[in-house]
Amino acid sequence: MLTTNKINAPVFRDAKAVNVSGRLERLPMTSYQRRVFAAVATAWLADQVNVALLVFLVGPIAAYFHLTKVQIGLLASMTFLGQLIGNLVAGYISDRMGRRYAFQLTMLIWGMGSFLAAGATGIVTLMVFRLIIGIGVGGEAPVAQAILSEIIPADKRGFYISFMEGFWAVGFVISGLLSYTVLPYLGWRGVFVAVGILSLVIFWARRIIFESPRWLVDQGRYDEADMVLTNVENEVMKKWGKALPPPKQYIPETSQSIRNPFHILFTHAYLRSTIMLAGLWFFALLGYFGLTSWLAVILTQHGFSVIKSIGFVSLITIGGIPGFFAAGLLLERLGRKITTALFLIMSAVLAYIYGHSISAELLFVSGFFMQFFMFGMWCCLYAYTPELYPTRARSTGSGVASAFGRVGAILGPIVVGFIISGAGQGAVFSLGAVSFVIAAALVLIFGIETRGRVLEDISRQEEIA
Template sequence: MDMSTGALRLEAGIAARLERLPMTGYQRSLFGIIATAWFFDSMDLGLMTFVLGSIKAEFGLTATQAGLLASSSFLGMFLGAAVAGLLADRFGRKPVFQVSMVFWGVGSLMCGLAENVTTLMLFRVLLGFGMGMEFPIGLSMVSEIVPAKKRGKYVAILEGFWPIGFIAAGALTYALLPLIGWRGLFMALALPAVFVFVVRRRVPESPRWLEDVGRKTEADAVMAGIESHVERAWGRALPPVADSYAPPPQTGSRKARFAALWTGPYARRTVMLWSVWFFALLGYYGLTTWLGALLQQAGYAVTKSVLYTVYISLAGIPGFIFSAWLLEKWGRKPTCALMLLGSAAAAFVYGQAAVHRVPVEQLIAAGLCMQFFLFGMWSVLYAYTPELYPTRTRATGSGFASSIGRIGSLAGPYLVGVLLPLTGQGGVFTLGALSFVVAALAVLVLGVETRGKALEEVSR
């Protein structure tokens, strides 16, 4: 590359160069690496849904103690998401992305070696810290690499690896729990962390972030590498660059990232996101973490409760596929509201089915409907959140929204443990339904639409 070509590239801007790229196997391979980690994270977190009943029986836990154990990983996720977002906006996406694997792998291994419920809780916090680091960085990287016309679809598909991982955790538990116990399952899930740590080295630093922090020469070098890979994968010359995505003007100190979430139009967006994340995750984790244990309490054997929970979770796959399609056709805001309100209605119906001890086929049908909307909700939430902030605060904004959600995640399973003896399963699912309604109202009143817009346009 001669000096004049380099100068033209620098002048054009990273956003314009990224947005004109076609989607090829190269970007999909980077997406696949990020999605693989998402899948194994989901397995590790979802495993508690399937083994909580067994742990509860082994340690002789009360419902309240089991709720605290189920909530412990979310304390780590609360801390990890907030810390990782700040660090990723300061030091880059890639290094923090790698460090999260260490916490995740070590935490999962130590859960299998825990001698009592107290140490198990501590190691679940460590595991949660690594998983919490994962979310804002993975979301930011996918949002910043994939062009606007495909961004929502791919972030939604990324979230689709969550129900697939959850189902895989159930299938693994069903097959191996009688053979290696819940400890062996946790230790087995520590192994993928090593694999993901190695393959993640192929993922480049975000050129949008490099440009935003003033490292323009590095941004150009990374962007040139991406363009070279895409051109080879596409098999012909790339489209010309039309510099129509100038970054929004930078105002204030880059150090005041948290304060920037509360300036101008971002304050309204932050209030909306924090409300949605808190109430959506309170309802979601309050219900799903206890699904297996609630079935056991209703009189089903451990293996049957695991199998029925896996069946119910299968609806998450068409749920996220439908959501991924709808948010590009209809928009983020209406799709998010639809999925939240659908989750509320389905959770209430499932709770009534559980209370009245309907035949198991009807219970599973109600559960399928609930999981369809719940996992569709996740797809929109993860696609929508990183789009609402500029590059300099994207990971910070996503991280703090996720952290506020983890407070809801902490509260949900614990509240279920407290309410279950008082209100029964009907009261538990009514609580979840009301949480989803409040989240939907926040989106409808405060949300903005981002469909089809480049990140720089949304941030302007």
């Protein structure tokens, strides 16, 4: 209930009085929310800037430290290992200590790691610093998913979260530009310094991000939640230019008393989603990274030089850009289950065709559309995952799912290495196709539809089911 204190300021006694979901869901999208979205989406930009950096720096780093191929592989794997750790730790911190705190903390971690990497004295220290960078950028992902899913209205939530994935491509471009402009003059250490400076710029840009009102209410901090909501409502009203519609009906989220987010993932209500998402992420990323590691290799069978094969792969990757937008639109029109399964199945079909192409023309066409569907697949994963958990376990659930994906990402290139030695390159793409089909089957059999539904309503359905 709502009472007042001595200075007539409202004091909220329960979640129903604050009505977070009803007040957020009635808000029109304005430039204010889009600014907040852009600040959150820098997580994806930073992620790809750091992950892609070794693509451009591995040559000069290997020459500087006289690295063996094994050492190069270990250095590259440190980022994935760090991301796995970051997924789990930052997701938990976000659910227990707050979205905003965890989000800024992860950025400071990868920024610090970048500055430290610039001063690496050997391969071991550089591996440690790349691990730190991986923890930071990996930790950003589940927190960013939770933030956006909790502040964007249900009818636009899937589109905006999938659109955020498009910043992944922007990050790759920025990583390449930084390397291209800085490397010739300041060397690979200068590039790491430039990325560290980028972290300071992003930290400043994220000052506008507010704490999730849904998280505050779940913590019993009702007055703070109302204060944040009131500020958001005032900003939106200013941008919209007229009075806001009345709040929608209050929907309670969960009746569970359990507070430990890891425990919640394995309760009867959410165990099905946890198993489904773990398998979905594992097989989707096993297929994706298993394939992308060998996209250029198969071109040598068709007489492409190394330089031409890199250019060819870069060209077909352009197909992924419209894939982002298509996935975002279909997630809101067809639904999460159908769109996710569709993009996975089409990724499987195109991967198989690419791996068994008999002409350069077929390679290009199948490769272009394979990237279209694989990039769109990423959008589906990130949009769907945070919707399946309650507020108190949303970041942790997203982090655990992503962590299973990182395991697939680490194993993918390793498994492919054994397969290509015994069964040839065509079998690699058959493995990718099978992985995508298994992931699609998991969604279709065990997934629930969440399109256009308020987060609280989704959580209650899972608890009742």
